[in-house]
């Protein structure tokens with residue numbers, strides 16, 4: 584379960600969020616909408632431990648990761664996976680190296696098995712040795728998802744991962760990723776501008792309005 588309590592964020596004198604609260608059950612897929620500049624990415628950066636805030640608490644599966652706007656647990660120890668819109672993959676690493684990046688502590692044979700399992704799940708069996716530039720945008724985003732899922736995170740944060748894809752493939756990928764997340768039962772938050780995408784992807788949709796979260 585994820586709890587975000589009393590999150591308030593200001594940059595210089597401008598307040599972006601005021602007492603933002605969010606509660607998700609394990610396995611929930613949540614989409615966060617809001618106008619440009621409303622603070623969607625800022626919420627993800629606080630939850631992931633990258634940016635601090637004026638106030639705010641994060642509790643994931645009973646563990647307090649942040650309190651009073653500061654972080655008790657650094658980003659790399661939070662068991663939170665992330666997928667972004669751009670620069671999702673390391674261009675100089677092949678697909679296998681990209682996916683196994685976060686599981687370097689496993690033995691080579693365990694890494695290999697995990698990469699094969701994930702490639703099968705994302706429908707890209709056999710591309711281990713390809714480089715990102717040899718894949719389409721949608722394929723790259725599926726590999727980015729596999730990389731984020733490899734260490735079995737407790738929470739997955741997706742910041743507009745579908746928005747740079749062409750419309751024809753976008754819906755198919757949105758539904759495919761939803762399916763994968765449902766199978767793995769990972770609690771997820773998608774930040775998006777696209778109301779339709781939010782509706783088909785998520786179990787619950789929320790909007791940032793007047794610096795707070797409104798659940799539809």
Ligand SMILES: Nc1ncnc2c1ncn2[C@@H]1O[C@H](COP(=O)(O)OP(=O)(O)OP(=O)(O)O)[C@@H](O)[C@H]1O
Nearest residue numbers: 594595599617618619620621622623624625626776
């Ligand atoms: N490090 C920072 N320093 C100063 N201002 C910032 C910083 N990060 C974000 N902001 C400002 O805070 C506001 C919220 O930014 P944020 O990126 O969270 O919004 P968003 O809802 O994700 O926007 P978009 O949909 O356009 O990506 C914006 O006005 C942005 O310019």
